Amino acid sequence: MKIDGTHYRSLWWNSDKDVLEIIDQRWLPHDFRVIPVATMQDFANAITQMRVRGAPLIGATAAYGMALAMAEDASDANMDAAWTFLEKTRPTAINLRWALDRCRAVLRPLPQADRSAAALALAHEISDEDVEINRRIGENGLALIREIAAKKPAGDAVRLLTHCNAGWLATVDWGTATSPMYHAHDAGIPLHVWVDETRPRNQGALTAWELGKHGVQHTYITDNAGGHLMQHGMVDMVITGTDRTTRQGDVCNKIGTYLKALAARDNGVPFYVALPSPTIDWTVRDGVAEIPIEERDAQEVTHVLGVTESCEIGSVQVTPNGTVGSNPAFDVTPHRLVTGLITERGVCDASEAGLASLFPDFAKAAE
Ligand code: MRU
Numbered sequence: 001m002k003i004d005g006t007h008y009r010s011l012w013w014n015s016d017k018d019v020l021e022i023i024d025q026r027w028l029p030h031d032f033r034v035i036p037v038a039t040m041q042d043f044a045n046a047i048t049q050m051r052v053r054g055a056p057l058i059g060a061t062a063a064y065g066m067a068l069a070m071a072e073d074a075s076d077a078n079m080d081a082a083w084t085f086l087e088k089t090r091p092t093a094i095n096l097r098w099a100l101d102r103c104r105a106v107l108r109p110l111p112q113a114d115r116s117a118a119a120l121a122l123a124h125e126i127s128d129e130d131v132e133i134n135r136r137i138g139e140n141g142l143a144l145i146r147e148i149a150a151k152k153p154a155g156d157a158v159r160l161l162t163h164c165n166a167g168w169l170a171t172v173d174w175g176t177a178t179s180p181m182y183h184a185h186d187a188g189i190p191l192h193v194w195v196d197e198t199r200p201r202n203q204g205a206l207t208a209w210e211l212g213k214h215g216v217q218h219t220y221i222t223d224n225a226g227g228h229l230m231q232h233g234m235v236d237m238v239i240t241g242t243d244r245t246t247r248q249g250d251v252c253n254k255i256g257t258y259l260k261a262l263a264a265r266d267n268g269v270p271f272y273v274a275l276p277s278p279t280i281d282w283t284v285r286d287g288v289a290e291i292p293i294e295e296r297d298a299q300e301v302t303h304v305l306g307v308t309e310s311c312e313i314g315s316v317q318v319t320p321n322g323t324v325g326s327n328p329a330f331d332v333t334p335h336r337l338v339t340g341l342i343t344e345r346g347v348c349d350a351s352e353a354g355l356a357s358l359f360p361d362f363a364k365a366a367e
Contacts, residue, residue: 001175001182001201002167003032003213009131010057010277011064011171013124018095020064024051029209030307033228040068040085047089047096050201054170055243055279056130059095062086063077063123066103067116074115079104083191091292092212092252092330093243094281098298099126127172128334133276134343141239141274142187144347148236157217159236160298161226164254165203166274167210176241176274178210180220180342184217193218198254200327220252223256238264238271239342245280249335249350250287255328261337273333273350274342277359282366285352291323298325334337344345 001008011022017036024033026049037046043065047053052061069082083100090096107115109193148158153364155182166177174182184191193211195218197204211218221229229235238260244252251257251273264271284290302319319325338350348354356363 001173001210001214009127010054010169011061011127012063012173013120013212014213020061020068022052022061023169025053025206026051028169029205029312030313032366033296037064038068040065040072040082043068043086044089047086053203054165054167055093055095055277056134056171056176056239057169058093059099059187059278060123060127060130060172061117062089062096063099063103063126065342066100066107067119067123069149070107070119071116076108079107079115082282086188090294092294093279093331095243095276095278098278111154129171129282130240130276131174132172133278133344134168134176134179137176137276137342138174138179138183139272140344141342144188144237144270144272144342145180145184145191146187149184151177155190157190157192159192159194159234161196161229161235161238162207162297163196163223163226163238163240163260164198167207169206169210171240171276175210175237176276176342180239180274181211184215191216194235196223196256197221197261198256199223202304203254214329221283221334222281225268226260227244229271230263230267233277235267235269236265238269240271240273242273242275242279243330244284244287244291245341246284246287246335247273247282247353247355247356247366248285248352249338249341250276250285250291250316251333251335251338251341251350252287252291252330253292253333255331258333258337260329261333267336270335270339271337272340272342273338277343277362280355280359280362282362285297288334291330292333293331294329296327296329298327301325301327358362
């Protein structure tokens with residue numbers, strides 16, 4: 001997507017320097033910094049410290065990490081070591097393991113001499129695929145937004161609500177939840193997006209930044225405001241992303257998503273989740289019981305990062321000294337609360353039958 005007229009992806013290969021470059025998202029929306037990711041430790045840091053974040057982007061980054069590992073030492077032993085090293089960086093988003101498994105499955109049968117070039121080509125392929133998948137999610141979600149717009153008086157905005165950042169920054173491009181928004185905006189449908197701040201790390205500020213750069217009207221709200229807005233008829237549809245979707249359609253996304261789904265159900269607001277197929281974990285059914293939830297440093301809760309009045313980026317403590325914090329980073333929304341899943345192959349019910357109807361090939365392969 002565009003930043004001040006220039007098209008960016010969230011990561012790209014710099015072929016002059018032979019290195020992966022990323023937007024260091026720790027500083028957004030206050031500062032736009034591009035950094036190289038040049039060593040295996042850089043890759044691990046980029047993912048664990050959330051310089052890159054969002055399920056699809058974590059997967060694409062890991063694929064470039066595997067490419068670096070193969071350039072350094074293309075042996076089977078190093079391939080397995082890189083898989084293990086990268087896989088443990090973050091536990092919840094399944095795209096990480098999906099990308100590493102795909103890399104290993106493609107590279108393992110190749111002669112060692114061919115693995116480095118093949119791994120880099122595969123990382124490019126995974127990135128390009130992500131862009132195309134998200135573009136299609138946008139087209140499929142656009143149809144839903146059009147239906148809502150058609151029932152409104154001409155010129156009235158469709159009012160969406162989103163949680164976290166499932167935008168282009170969280171993918172290679174377009175985003176998942178935001179892709180239908182960008183498509184609707186580009187199609188001339190009047191739109192207004194309520195953007196949840198998404199404490200503790202305020203990924204909503206990333207969403208606000210992206211939407212603003214694309215000219216999409218939006219308002220930043222506290223995490224607790226969504227239920228109130230829904231009660232007062234101010235939300236037509238919720239769209240979120242997901243870090244892992246089970247084969248029965250349970251959805252694991254940024255902490256607080258579940259509460260939005262409950263409020264949406266209580267108020268008859270459609271609650272949709274946008275996802276690329278690599279985010280489906282066909283090996284699990286019950287998301288609450290089976291998905292590992294990342295527990296992050298409590299300092300993300302007791303402190304807030306922002307820009308001070310003197311224009312410096314800094315962290316401030318919001319709790320009394322010594323207060324103990326807890327920081328589960330994701331929660332699971334059971335499929336019964338999800339109106340539908342927006343995928344690259346169409347929109348389906350959040351159910352085993354729904355997912356299997358769109359992805360019979362993957363469902364069967366996982367049996
Ligand atoms: O902890 P994060 O910022 O990596 O969490 C990101 C999310 O929860 C997104 O909503 C999810 O990855 C979907 S991204 C298209």
